[in-house]
Amino acid sequence: MSALLEISKLSFSYGDLRVLWDVDLEVRQGEIVTVVGSNGAGKSTTLKNVSRLVRPGAGTLRFAGEDLTRLASHEVVARGVIQVPEGRKIFPEMTVLENLRMGSYPRNTRADRERNLERAFTLFPRLKERERQLGGTMSGGEQQMLAIARGLMGNPRLLLLDEPSLGLSPLFVKNIFDIITEINRQGVTILLVEQNVFQSLRISHRAYVLETGRVVMSGPGEELLGNEHVKKAYLGI
Template sequence: MLNVNGLNAGYGDILVVRDLAMEVREGELVSLVGVNGAGKTTLLKTISGLVKARSGIVEFMGERITNLEPHQIVARGLVQVPEGRKLFPRLSVLENLEMGAYPRAAKPNKKANLEKVFHLFPDLKTKIRQSAGTLSGGQQQMLAIARGIMANPRLLILDEPSIGLSPLLTQIMFDTIRQIKEQGVTVLLVEQNVHHALGMADRGYVLEQGQVVLHGGGRALLSNEHLKKAYLGM
């Protein structure tokens, strides 16, 4: 579904993503892990067209999408929920959700997607008139994902959804991501919570200094010696 090859990207003179190759197959949940500054967000932004690729290829559904405009990429069903939520704090929960449904392909499915969202996040349904800025951190993160679902994704990309959440909410967040996958949405998950993210992933990639240093089955990676030492303190 998503195929990245020989990708190089960065900012100004600095190359952050270096000769990177990875793929996500339809129906998979793939986790991408790495420490702060490894280049995870830069990779996601390059896939979504927010950062321009210097060279290399990004293919989605068999079509080359490298350096298309972000709205053209969203229109194809590749939807990214950014790090740090980026909600409209003064708008209501419902208005934020409606903003998510702006891609043309999402409009006819708006009602069905709203139902889907309220099923996944029953808490949000009771708060549709409340302004987004008054929600708790956990609820705001849920709303950010819900807004992504309103865009009718084929591939949903989540950038550190558990950041800042309590252990209980983190657990709920990961359960919800699993449900989203079970409903047929392919998921690319970026996380610093290595244990959770790889434990539930079909496959995983470990990013260090903008390069893939390890990849394999999610659970298999968790028993890899380098990963255990460097990421799990074992």
């Protein structure tokens, strides 16, 4: 199966601080691929490079065969690469419905707005119940649901999820990972960045372990769950 996203020899620095070192990674059509690692390993920076929120220092990023490094961030979005950022970043003074409509702001998604709203409300019935509520007045778990649903409004070919379980209660964490699995089952390819190693590897087709900006291990999610280094370093076993 050919890769939908190909990252080759990606390097990146914040000023004099090197964050990524020759990262190689690929995501194939229909997969859930997870990047796991401790805080500061470079996981979120990898996603920011894919979204073109930052400029790579070296290396190539290709999506469906096209060089992403030549594109601006809004052009990446127009091609169907949609990021749900860490910390949710919803619009707190807008209602749930207004937040969702902002997700279909790009011109090429507006014709599908009503269909995508229906899908969002089917996946997240709680959002339908609260469609007139201001986003900033909802719980953290509800805001995360809203952030993911807003991302789906953009017709993603590749959905980038940055720490979707961060700060959530155990019940909401399980719910979020179940929903990620369902979104993938509906045909959306997903690149997931997560500190919850057990839950993310459990649902992943493949995964990469990132440590101090370098890929140190990769393989099927279930295989990495059984790896001794992963169990000791990230699962406390």
